[in-house]
Amino acid sequence: MNKNIAFIGAGSMAEAIISGVVKAEILNKEQIIVTNKNNRERVEQLQQKYDIRSIMDKEKVAHETDIIILATKPYDLQKAVESIKPYIRPNHLLISVIAGVSTDYISNLFGGNTPVVRTMPNTSASIGYSATAISAGKYATNEHLEQAETLFNTIGTTTIVDENDMHTVTGISGSGPAYIYYLVEAMEKAAVEAGLDQEVARTLVTQTVVGAGEMLQHSGESASTLRDKITSPAGTTAAGIEALDQHHFEETIRQCVKSARDRSIELGENE
Ligand SMILES: NC(=O)C1=CN([C@@H]2O[C@H](COP(=O)(O)OP(=O)(O)OC[C@H]3O[C@@H](n4cnc5c(N)ncnc54)[C@H](O)[C@@H]3O)[C@@H](O)[C@H]2O)C=CC1
Numbered sequence: 563m564n565k566n567i568a569f570i571g572a573g574s575m576a577e578a579i580i581s582g583v584v585k586a587e588i589l590n591k592e593q594i595i596v597t598n599k600n601n602r603e604r605v606e607q608l609q610q611k612y613d614i615r616s617i618m619d620k621e622k623v624a625h626e627t628d629i630i631i632l633a634t635k636p637y638d639l640q641k642a643v644e645s646i647k648p649y650i651r652p653n654h655l656l657i658s659v660i661a662g663v664s665t666d667y668i669s670n671l672f673g674g675n676t677p678v679v680r681t682m683p684n685t686s687a688s689i690g691y692s693a694t695a696i697s698a699g700k701y702a703t704n705e706h707l708e709q710a711e712t713l714f715n716t717i718g719t720t721t722i723v724d725e726n727d728m729h730t731v732t733g734i735s736g737s738g739p740a741y742i743y744y745l746v747e748a749m750e751k752a753a754v755e756a757g758l759d760q761e762v763a764r765t766l767v768t769q770t771v772v773g774a775g776e777m778l779q780h781s782g783e784s785a786s787t788l789r790d791k792i793t794s795p796a797g798t799t800a801a802g803i804e805a806l807d808q809h810h811f812e813e814t815i816r817q818c819v820k821s822a823r824d825r826s827i828e829l830g831e832n833e
């Protein structure tokens with residue numbers, strides 16, 4: 563890519579994307595700039611770890627970049643925008659990774675028809691495995707959308723979605739890795755309580771999750787078919803699944819996704 567990009571907000575998500583983009587080698591490291599509100603130590607840490615540039619002066623950040631990635635928490639967005647708004651050029655592209663917040667709201671904060679592309683990646687970006695959803699705001703052109711796709715394709719898959727679906731996407735794939743980690747934590751605890759060594763539990767559970775993920779990705783079979791192949795009649799898996807059903811597993815997951823989605827809507831309501 564021949565575009566310089568800056569991250570406003572140097573947190574977990576910015577680092578996951580930076581790590582993935584650096585590994586993908588689509589940009590020279592000096593094309594990547596990270597900035598923050600006032601935590602110079604954190605941006606210098608990222609600068610050293612990934613050999614990228616850190617710049618605290620927002621005028622310089624805007625001057626040196628074509629694409630600005632907004633990666634603050636939703637409630638910090640307004641202040642972050644205020645700090646860089648005076649230096650934004652009409653040809654800047656803003657890409658948001660922020661949960662809940664609409665492209666219209668961000669364009670309005672910038673006070674005009676600033677092009678905004680909204681994305682919802684996840685932290686697996688750091689190893690090139692993000693499932694990123696993308697929506698173009700009303701001032702973003704196809705070219706802007708393609709720029710966002712090119713960038714996010716280097717850190718995983720990209721899927722174009724209607725912006726109205728972004729809250730659901732956030733509850734599914736934005737937060738999703740955390741649900742899987744929570745499942746892993748629960749499986750490890752159950753294994754240890756049943757007498758397995760902690761390290762043995764971790765090795766077995768991790769490889770089980772990785773293997774299941776690879777099967778979903780590469781076998782060409784649905785989750786339901788793959789599950790059927792493990793579930794012998796009256797066998798151990800059937801007993802385990804029956805216990806999950808008795809404890810309302812499906813309903814629990816439904817409520818989990820709904821709660822995350824509702825929270826995304828709430829985050830956007832402060833607009
Ligand atoms: N962590 C995740 O898994 C995902 C997060 N997101 C979104 O990414 C955004 C960032 O999330 P995290 O990285 O987890 O949060 P974080 O709290 O780790 O990072 C936010 C960063 O923004 C900085 N910041 C705050 N005010 C600022 C300002 N005025 N100017 C410049 N920088 C400022 C903070 O100092 C911090 O470094 C959120 O809006 C979240 O919804 C989206 C997908 C996944």
Ligand SMILES: O=C(O)[C@@H]1CCC=N1
Pocket residue numbers: 661732736737
């Ligand atoms: O928990 C959050 O609000 C962010 C958005 C998606 C994942 N983490």
